[in-house]
Amino acid sequence: MSAATQTKYEVVIGLEVHAQLKTKTKIFCSCPVNFGNDPNMNACPVCLGMPGVLPVLNKQVVAYAIKTGLALGCQIAKRCKFDRKQYFYPDLPKNYQISQYDEPICLNGSLDINGKRIAIQRIHMEEDAGKLVHAGSDRLHGSDYSLVDYNRTGTPLIEIVSMPDMRSAEEAREYAQTLRGILRYLDVCDGNLEEGSMRCDVNLSLRPIGSTTFGTRTETKNVNSFKSLVRAVESEIERQSEILDSGGRIVQETRLFDENTGKTFSMRSKEEAHDYRYFPEPDLVPLEISQAWIKEIKETVPELPHEKKTRYQEEYGLSLDDTKVLIDDKNMAEFYEAVVRLGANAKKAANWLIGPITAYLKENKTDIIDCCMTPKQLVDLLKALENGIVNDNTAKAEILEEILVNGTEVEEIINKKGLSQITDESALKTIVKEIIEQNPEQLKQLKEGKEKVRGFFVGQAMKKTNGKASPAIVNKLIDEFLKSS
């Protein structure tokens, strides 16, 4: 956003997030929910909407929607219903989508991002559509032919609708990322934007700073990453402010974000918008939700990222940045907590997880739970360090990977590879003496107070001992040598 725009207009953003739920089966039939199968292999007469079939609600979908609602502080409806949202499109086999219109399952929640509260208007349940593959064009219109794959049809979705409370691309990204974190912690959604298991539609408008009424908004779809979200918001702000600056009016419409150009383009105007002709789904009975069920689900809501964030800082004394890295992945956070519970120093454990372990995971594109290392093994490694059995370099270079890859016990690695530190002073004394005698120039510098040179001597000692020399003892020996010479 240019400086001029920044002082002239206020950006108003609301997000509609569709999250695919990780249920075993679809929302209205018993087809499995899994991806990557051959086209139309996960489809049955019910999700294909064939003549005479009827939907039967998957209770797990309701449980997940309630769980999400509870995590976002929503009111859970005692009674809600499904409605038909009607429009013709070949990826929608019944030509209506079973969704919730005026009685959603969750209402009035909120999400805090960096101290700011974003209100959540509602969460509702619905079924996903199939996918089209076009030949000769990237759209249905103008293609030579189009193929349809109904595997995704009937995959359960929840749509989480925020209020227009965000004021910048950064806030929108923060909101979406925080929401994804919660969905992952709840284990209800993969939260993968690239693969479409989480999809963000951006409602955006501008208004003169100080104005209390909203400007005309556009809705931008096809935002497939957090980076795209920021780009789409920025490009839409730029587009809208240019129109407003030149005295034009914003057209209420649905736009698509193009990742290649970084711009949004019009998909359909308000005039072309569908009249969805919502009406209550007569094939399903209204849903009654008991307090007992809500209570039961509430007990399954885990400690959420923002709660961990506060606790890690207060209880473990970690920095905000370190905390963020640890809680980003629920498995990492759980691993970390297990290590601390087993008696490791919270700070040191965090450093190892954030540093060398995260580096290894990233490099090998893997996850902490997919590695062979147990929390106990990390604790053993930290203890070996603390007790001076191995030094830091050895632990990183020789031991860590072996644990991560093979799950070998720390003691076994140390013994097998002979990695114990050399703490025998007399042996090290000979080595230190030799190094110092061979390097009179450096010795002179050290004596003149150039402490940096000390590192050179320690390094040389390590080199001669294959990294096994105890740095503490080497340092002590150097000091003694300086004093005595």
Add this chain to the structure above:
Amino acid sequence: MTNNIVEKSAREINKMFLNKEISAKEIVEAFYKKIKLAEPSISALNSLTEDLAFKQAEVLDKSISKGEKLSPIAGVPVIVKDVMCVKGYPATCSSKILESFIAPYESTATGKLWEAGAICLAKSNMDEFAMGSSTENSAFKKTKNPWNLNTVPGGSSGGSAASVAALEAPISLGTDTGGSVRQPAGFCGVVGLKPTYGRVSRFGLIAFASSLDQVGPFARNVYDTALVLQYISGYDPKDSTSLDIEVPDYTGKLNSDTIKGKKIGLVKELMGDGIDAEVRKSIEKSVQIFKDLGAEIVEVSLPNVKYAVPIYYIVATAEASSNLARYDGVKYGYRTGGAKEILPMYMSTRQEGFGQEVKRRIMLGTYALSSGYYDAYYKKAQQVRKLVTQDFLNSFEKVDLLISPTCPTTAFEFGAKVEDPLSMYLSDIATIPASLAGLPAISLPCGFDSKKLPIGLQIIAPALGEELLLDASYAFEGVCKFENKVPVLV
């Protein structure tokens, strides 16, 4: 012995079969023979399910030779309305758009019948997608009323009603949305029952109006009607709107004495203007029969019943416009030739695939649900629907059953109402109210008019009051003896 098997009731056929007086194969052969004779006159059937019938018969004959215990419906042939799915056979809804559709699954109601040993003979003609009151809206053929081949059999289950009247089967299945079982039963002089909404699973019934559709039996007597109901009723996990309530013993408890001392309300609004004088007279005679049977008759008013037809044509068309959206040429059924883009493909497919009345109702329903009209039409209609239901609840505080004519007139001639949809819609004036309220209702033959056309008496019971409804019908039948009256096909 097998010569007159087609004239027998389901109960008698079952008894003969269980007593090994006749084999299932012989039963099937006899009925197909009858069908071949009758069909040229009445055209009640869209397709025969011969492979299935003979296969089912073979299984039955094997079972009986092994001495296995078989059910009270074993060996009984059934004709099924072409709106219900029988696995592996066409389910056309008498529509061009589903002409090529072969059902890949079995509807729950028919599946239960086959499970119990009933035999599937054929799929019957109907008004396209069950929309109509004369079966003239079929895309394939005109079914004739066996009592007078110049008149309609009623509809939409005209084929199922006519086939039972013409002895093509002792029993058949129809579906009733606003009277589609009761009205043709009345026109064809057979018994037709619409159970309580939710009593019978709708799974496999191709939807017209989901909140109203209900499967119901046709038969030539009350026991056979109860017998079919016995087997098709019950909760189905595949239909969320089916009722999880135990099914009573309908046949075992049939009792003509229950009616003694019961109060029956004659619906004032359905005995006035617009009801044919001969029909009214016949109903009055029926009232006397009930009095003689020991029932007390009182006049009852259902003040909101006058709104029933307009409400129905909003609710039913709205649901239909949505339910029929899936027939778009993309996945199955008819697809237009030559369209190059999706929109023209959709439009031509539906233009060519649907008949006039179906298109009319899709338009009406789409309009009623459109933005800006929803509150005035659909929402208002649902509110008034509650008032109609309340009228029934109020009256059932005072009486045990309600009676009225099934239809304002007897069967009309072909073409008489095709050009005037409103007058066609009004022929369901007496049946629609119970549909809106989801109540069980039956049509019984109660006499003939001067043209020798059957007249139907409708009895309506409170929700899940099928037992009393059947008992009252059973008692009435005992006096009226309509079972013995069958048409002579010319």
